[in-house]
Amino acid sequence: MERKFERNDFGKRLKSMLKVDFRRMFTMPLLYIVVGVCLVIPILILVMTTMMDGTVSVNPQTGVETVIEGFDNVWQTIGSVSGAAMSMDLTGMCNINMLYFFIAVLVGLFVAEDFRSGYSKNLFTVRAKKTDYVISKTLVGFVGGALMLLAFFIGAMLGGAIAGVSFELGEVGVAQIAACMLSKLCLVAVFVPIYLAVSVAAKQKAWLSIVGSLCVGMLLFTMIPMLTPLDSGIMNVVLCLAGGAMFSVGLGAVSDLILRKTSLV
Amino acid sequence: MNAIEIRNLSKNFGEKQAVNGLNMTVPMGAIYGFIGENGSGKSTTEKMICGLIHPSGGQIKLFGKDHTDADVRAKVGVLIETPGCFQNYSVWNNLMLQAANLSIQNAETEVRKVLKTVRMEGAASNKYKNCSLGMKQRIGIAMALLGDPTLLVLDEPINGLDADGMRIMREVLVDITKNYGCTVVVSSHILGELEKIATHYGIIRGGRMIKEMTAEELETSCRTYVALQTRDMSRTKALLACKYSRVEEDESGYIRVYDAESPEGIVTYLYENGILVSEIKTAKIGLEEYYIDLMKEKEGR
16 A cells, blocks of 8 residues: 655745744844844944044054044944044944844854754654755845844934934935945845854854854955945945855755755754 | 665764664554664664664665655654753744644644643643653654654653653553554663553664564563572572573562473472472563563573
8 A cells, every 4th residue: 555645845845944934033032132232233333433533542652643533424334435434443343244243143043953952853854855944044044134234224323313423425325325235135145154054064063153154254254345345336236146146055055965964963 | 565664774973883784664553662772773773764864875765765755754753862842932832833844734723632642731831941851752742743744753752751651651652553543663771661552573783673573473472481489599499490491580589480391390390309389470571571582692691
């Protein structure tokens, strides 16, 4: 007697996986913590640089005086225009690109929890194909990153209002700000597959996945100013979009291969 | 058609060969007791059946199809070592999540049904981390039962449970085979419990299947012995050892004679040697003793 099995097509499998992953992400306190951090960071940057504006720092060895300049425009925090403060290392590092590190934490802990809790056993027993898992996790990371980006944008507006930094568009156009945000969003699609590949290789070792992701992320992080020039334009968006698509497909295939070839428990 | 057919399965972890040319046949609808000592390759085999680790060689067929077939695997329920649940989720939410994972249409009804099957209706709102070990194992079985599986793979579901927990688990397992009609592969060290539910057995040693049999075959293979007590146990044992080839003293203080033709013969023999038997009975060895005997035989003892 032959047993008949219901056909599970790719669409059905992906839909159920997405349902599970999004339900999990939105019930995870971690998501709200990292989104909250992304909201607070630009507020702190704007308020603190305003407080430091005009402060003179003297190098005790050389006697060279440096005047610390604060942001003079809200849009500098999201990197859509260059300004005096953008050349400062500290503020340069604390700008919008910080969110790529928080995405590493989100993706790393999210994947590690699947393996640490043993949920991966239930998951991969009934899911012989791993593609839906990889696509679903990539989309979840992307949406998480998009939320962080949005929080950063709102934080920059709030910080600007609190610190009294100018909202004047000046030489910046709305299109430039939109292009900058879109570029950053497309860059999320570059970073998430990298973090996912590291995380599925690290499995339940959350520390390894985060450290690995941050190391790889740090390498790319130094390249971000080159990838997303501060004078944001449509070409930049196109390049980031192409990069995002390439990384998602290429590294998605790598993650799929890792899951297929390695032990899942 | 068999539910599971494994041929020449092997798995190496570096130098160590965990499973070595294993053959296994599980008929449809069976409760298959998978027995073996620690490190014999039971869990590794079960993980390979579920696709959680990849075989180094050999073939696994589930319901006549390769075990990597997505449609077949969607109908496998698993409880390996610990249940795969999120600590901070409630029992209900953990089950609902698995129901979503399996695209179950009437998820709430299904979750209620499996909770009832594992006698956990009253604990649905409990946080998973606050549940006892016995409850957690039953939640694991409930997770495995979602989606109406055709094959259940349970690794040591009774380990660590108290007597009551074992009784409930046994009832649950019997209910599952009655009401769900699925094939169950269950591994356990607690052979006394396994003996009460299994219809088929597979005994594994050093990564190889050394014996497969049905419960009926086990029944006929299990030898009868005579157990007795006298006032002078040491002399009795020495006397019996002169006549019978296998005489042992068990934990409950009885001398067991395995190859006696009849209890009457023993009583007469001892009486002729001046020993009065105070208690005598005949019994059959159980699965546990059968297993121990088999292991001794394989070790050449």
